[in-house]
Amino acid sequence: MRILVADDEPEMTMVLEALLKREHYSVDVVYNGQDALDYGLAENYDCIVLDIMMPKLDGIQALQALRSKNISTPVLLLTAKSQVEDRVAGLDSGADDYLPKPFDNREFVARVRALTRRGGEYTPKVLSAGNVTLDCSTFELKCGSACVRLGNREFQMLELLMRQEGRLISTEQFMEHIWGYDSEAEINVVWAYISYLRRKLEAVGANVCIAARRGQGYLLEETT
Template sequence: MRLLLAEDEKSLSKAMITILKKNNYSVDAVYNGEDALIYLEAGNYDGVILDIMMPKLDGISVLKKLRAQGNTIPILMLTAKSEVDDKVLGLDSGANDYLTKPFDTKELLARIRAMTRNQTVHLDSQIKFGNITLDSSTYELSSCGGSFRLANKEFQMMELLISNPHCLVSSERFLEKVWGYDSEVETNVVWVYISYLRKKLLALHANVQIKAQRNAGYSLEET
C-alpha cells in the first residue's frame, strides 16, 4: 500500500517514513500543500497523511480542493492542534480521521489501517487470476502447488499485475507506484523483481506468466 505524507517538519517526516516502511508501506514525502496536490494528481496513492499547518497551502485547503474534485482518497489529518473546533473543521471538510501530535506509533498505524479498511474490503483480500491467488492480508502468492510469502516490493508489483490482467504496466509505472517519484532507483531494478516473480510462478506451476513487450512494459497473461 502506498501513502503520501505531507508534513513540513522534516525530522518528524523522516521518523514517520522509517516507521511506515518498516510496516510494509511505500511512502512519498512532501513538505508543503502545493506539492501534495501535484503528487496526488497522478492518483497513485492508497491514502494520505496530511498535516494541517503547512507552507504555501495548508492541509485544510488541500483537503477541500481534493474533495471538490471528487477525489475520495482516504485522508488522515495530522496536527499539533487539539481543539475540538479544528477536529470538527477537518472532519466536516472531508477527512476520514484526525490524529493530534504528539502521537503513539501504534495509534498512527491503527488509524491508517482503519481509514484504508474500506478500500481493502472493497478490493477483497484475495485476488485470483488463472490458478494463482494473491492474498493482501498475508502477502502470500499461492496455487494448488504451494505458496510463497512475497517481500513488500514483490507483492506490490504482483498486485499491480494481477489487478490489471492482460494490461501492459510500464517500468516507469512500477517505479512510481512501488518505489515512489523521488526514488533514484534505475529501471533495471524492475526487471530484477520481475525475474523473482517469474521464478515463483514457475515453482507454483502457475498457468499464468509475466510477459514482456519490448519498450512497452509487462503484463500478466494466461498460458
C-alpha cells in the same frame, strides 16, 4: 500501495515513514502544504496524511485545493490542535479522518489501513489467480504444496498484477506505484523484478504467467 506524508516536523515524518514502510507501503514525504498539493495533483496515491500546521499552505488549504481539483484520494489529517471546531473544519473541507497528536502508533497505522480500504470495498488478505495464491500477510506465493516467500518489491508487483488480473500495467505505472515519485531507481529495475517473478511463478508450478505487450506493459494471464 503508495502514501504521501506531509508534515513540517522532520522527526515526525521519520517516524511516520518508518511505520508505514514497516507495513510495506511506499512512502513519499514532503514538508509544506504547497508540496503536498503539488504531489497530490501529480501522483496517484492510495492515501494522503496531512498535518494541519504547515508553511506555505496549511493542511486544510492543501486539502481544499485537492478536492477542488476532484482529487478523491482518502486524507487523514494530523494536528496538535484537538478542538471540536478544528475537527469540524477539517472534515468539512473533505478530510476522511482526523487524528490529534499525540497518538498511538498502532492507531495511526490502523487508520491508514482503513482509509486505503475506502468505500467499503472488501480487500482480501489472500489473492488468487489460476492455481496460485498470494498471502498478503506473509508474502507467500503458493501453488499446491509448493510455497515461496517473495521480497517486498516482488510482492508489491505481483499484488498489483493479481488485483488487476487481465489488465495491462505499464512500466511507468509500476515505477510510480512501487518505487515512488522521487525514486532514483532506473526503469530497467522493473524488467529485473518481472524476471524474478516469472522464475518464482515457474518454480511453484503456476499456470499463470506475466505476459508482456510490447510498448504497452505487462499483465497476468493463464497459460494454455
